[in-house]
Amino acid sequence: MDLLVAHDLRKSYHTRRGSAEPLCGVDLSLSKSQCVVVTGPSGSGKTTLLLALAGMLRLDDGKVEFEGNRVDQFSHKARRHWWRRRVGFVFQSFHLVPYLSATDNVALAIDGPGRRRRAHEVLAGVGLSDRYEAKPITLSAGEQQRVAIARAMANNPDLLLADEPTGNLDTASSDEVYRLFQEFQHRGGSLVIVSHQQATRTIADRVLELDQGKLNTVA
Secondary structure (H helix, E strand, O other): OOOEEEEEEEEEEEEOOEEEEEEEEEEEEEOOOOEEEEEOOOOOOHHHHHHHHOOOOOOOEEEEEEOOEEHHHOOHHHHHHHHHHHEEEEOOOOOOOOOOOHHHHHHOOOOOOOHHHHHHHHHHHOOOOOOOOOOHHHOOHHHHHHHHHHHHHOOOOOEEEEEOOOOOOOHHHHHHHHHHHHHHHHOOOEEEEEOOOHHHHHHOOEEEEEEOOEEEEOO
16 A cells, blocks of 8 residues: 555635646655655645645645545544654745754654653754754754754654755755655655755656646656
């Protein structure tokens, strides 16, 4: 069984400037320990697709299944548990709380006792054992992204969804992010990464392109 399956996803937006249909019949499947990279021009709907896969977006039609269960049919409690335990989301703009330390930013994603200890473990795993108490403003862009990745991985998720994770990074920092993603995959995790950067394709098992609302295989 595939870990994640999306079938016939459709989403349109209507504004005073007109209408757009970023998803018009998108199908996607993801197996365990697989990395899929979705490319496409700016504004093609890559982030819309990622939010749909995460169950964060109300679709016009279609369904997303995780281990055979409809994500849109989860109860509020089940959806919260799924987000907290099974899925990690990496944002392009980091979304760190500016007045919290790296440790406390990661601890926000962790429930129960030992939150700071676990935060230290995942920060050390991304090479930030010397930056536990650093505030985001004192961290480089690459370090901030690694804190964001540590937060996304804090609960050992099965699925990691990443939105342009190297879009704001230099080459060296991007390479470090790719290394972390590959380690996550080697531990059994699955990834969907949306990116317009060519280098991201080097870590992909499959590369798909989203264009005019359709998802096509590139490699």
